[in-house]
Amino acid sequence: MTRRPEREKAGRFLAEGANAVGAALEREAARELFVTERAAQAHPGLVTAALEQGIRVSAITERAADGLSETVTPQGIVAVCDLLDRPLEGLLAPGARLVAVLADVADPGNAGTVIRVADAAGADAVILAGDSVDPHNGKCVRASAGSLFHPPLARVRDTAAALEACRAAGLRLLGAHGYAETELDSMPLDRPVAWVFGNEAHGLSPEVLESVDEAVRIPIYGAAESLNLATAAAVCLYASAMASRRSNGG
């Protein structure tokens, strides 16, 4: 179930470790829980929560936990979960103010970290568009540190449709682009926005750059060539989140 075709066929994925399992249970997305004796003793609250939700809890050996795990040091607790993505239609609730769109983001660790930052910044939704990685990938799940289960997620192959949905929801489309003329700190950032982040190596495609309302550059005050994707997303999403709250009186 850890490979993509199996995941999609089964409609399930694995969330591993206490943080992810806890988030899965809060979201009521867990369907089955596997725990070692050691993990059951370390996290009795998670076992209880699963049983209260009527979820089957199965004891497994350390060796079986190693087999299920993708990490070097398995925590011995793994939940089988429903896939989290939902249709684009209806994803953006009225009044949405902050959305993160990942366009062709390839690395699952990067995608997970951006989902975590988007969640922290209070994003109303995250859209994985174009050729972006499957967010249910084990590395993405881990990098998100539970945040995969928080903001509503959609996966949309057609990036133009994703951007159009954001625009229709009243969001201004800002593309994070290292070579843009407009700098982040010269922008009014207190308005509802969909931030669009591109591929790690190639950035935003020409089509996406044409579709956004504005391409925006994070100013580089020192000698660095650029920021990496996750830190750039952190700066953009928090700049918007903080500006929006400042102008609304906190």
Add this chain to the structure above:
Amino acid sequence: MTRRPEREKAGRFLAEGANAVGAALEREAARELFVTERAAQAHPGLVTAALEQGIRVSAITERAADGLSETVTPQGIVAVCDLLDRPLEGLLAPGARLVAVLADVADPGNAGTVIRVADAAGADAVILAGDSVDPHNGKCVRASAGSLFHPPLARVRDTAAALEACRAAGLRLLGAHGYAETELDSMPLDRPVAWVFGNEAHGLSPEVLESVDEAVRIPIYGAAESLNLATAAAVCLYASAMASRRSNGG
């Protein structure tokens, strides 16, 4: 030369790849350059720059490049460089406005990413304090994407001495701390500041928390438990850098 005792004995470290080698040459920190035929053809400017600095350039085979490299896809260009750290004394020039202090940061990839963000945000210096990783570690060099060669760096075992030096330079000490009462967006951020970031797993030590002028929390607007080190550093350093420039009229 890739292991720490060897590095310290030799007073040299390896910078691998065109970006890092270019940054090393700009800083005049390279002492010897090794290139494959393929890399010499791809980066003639780097070879010329090295020769103009009177640095010995040696042709190596692809196999030798693999042996020197720590990466899966070696770029075939490696510079032997002088260690970059300097004494704490004299590190902070008068008028320094932004310094990043890494206290017990263990992971070299994290350290390199924070150095890159600090450079981008225009930091006047970076201090690796306490048990922090050696910044000349190959993974740190790579994660810094050349930025290791930009801001002045010091390595200081005695964290208290590092903080004292920042204070003596007129910097306000702000500790990034997930459980602090004071929120980032309630702070005046336009003043000269040394941001202190702690260990990935344990955060700032009680001693550091007592020494800083203020512990500051990045507000979590959504359901995420926390941010990771690099994205938290990005938010704090850019919040200060942008506020400082706003109040100084850009």
